[in-house]
Amino acid sequence: MNVVLIGFMGTGKSTIGRGLAKRLALTHVDLDELIVQQSGCSIPEIFARSGELGFRQRETACLKAAMARSGVLSTGGGTAVQAANRAVLMAAKTPVVWLTATPETVLKRIGDDPNRPLGRPDQLATLLAERTQAYQAVADLIIHTDDETPVTLIDQIAFWL
Ligand code: S3P
Numbered sequence: 001m002n003v004v005l006i007g008f009m010g011t012g013k014s015t016i017g018r019g020l021a022k023r024l025a026l027t028h029v030d031l032d033e034l035i036v037q038q039s040g041c042s043i044p045e046i047f048a049r050s051g052e053l054g055f056r057q058r059e060t061a062c063l064k065a066a067m068a069r070s071g072v073l074s075t076g077g078g079t080a081v082q083a084a085n086r087a088v089l090m091a092a093k094t095p096v097v098w099l100t101a102t103p104e105t106v107l108k109r110i111g112d113d114p115n116r117p118l119g120r121p122d123q124l125a126t127l128l129a130e131r132t133q134a135y136q137a138v139a140d141l142i143i144h145t146d147d148e149t150p151v152t153l154i155d156q157i158a159f160w161l
Helices: 013-024 031-039 043-067 083-092 103-110 121-138 150-160
Strands: 003-007 028-030 072-074 096-100 141-144
Touching: 003 013, 003 083, 003 121, 013 028, 013 072, 013 150, 028 031, 031 043, 031 072, 043 083, 083 121, 096 121, 096 150, 103 121, 141 150
Parallel strands: 003 072, 003 096, 028 072, 096 141
Antiparallel strands: none
């Protein structure tokens, strides 16, 4: 991969990843989409059938496969939280961009989304606080997304790269 986007749910990883890939004339890979394609079922179905552990195993396998390709990778909100995945990211020496947002912004953006098994509105702030250190540990660039449009954020990342 040429650049990897990490961060919590609702920070714009997929939207910005798609736009950034277009800007840089690179392929965009969305890790959640890859997991769904490879599994042949939706994320809530994977959680229901195989639990979070089953999802995380698929996520690590897909991350390793994706990192061998070129392009812009949008990860899932929990990808960089797993130590094994952080090791994969660090070993690759690919620039990692951490997109941040406050819990209020996240809630506004994702609402109560049935496609996000870990996105319960009353748990978002706690989960975000628990995960912050893990994101920080692998981030090469931090981008605050609260008050910016996707185009401005894409400009910032493209300029930094
Ligand atoms: C998850 C975030 C989701 C998806 C899965 C688990 C998480 O991705 O990978 O539901 O643990 O935060 P998004 O960040 O794209 O919503």
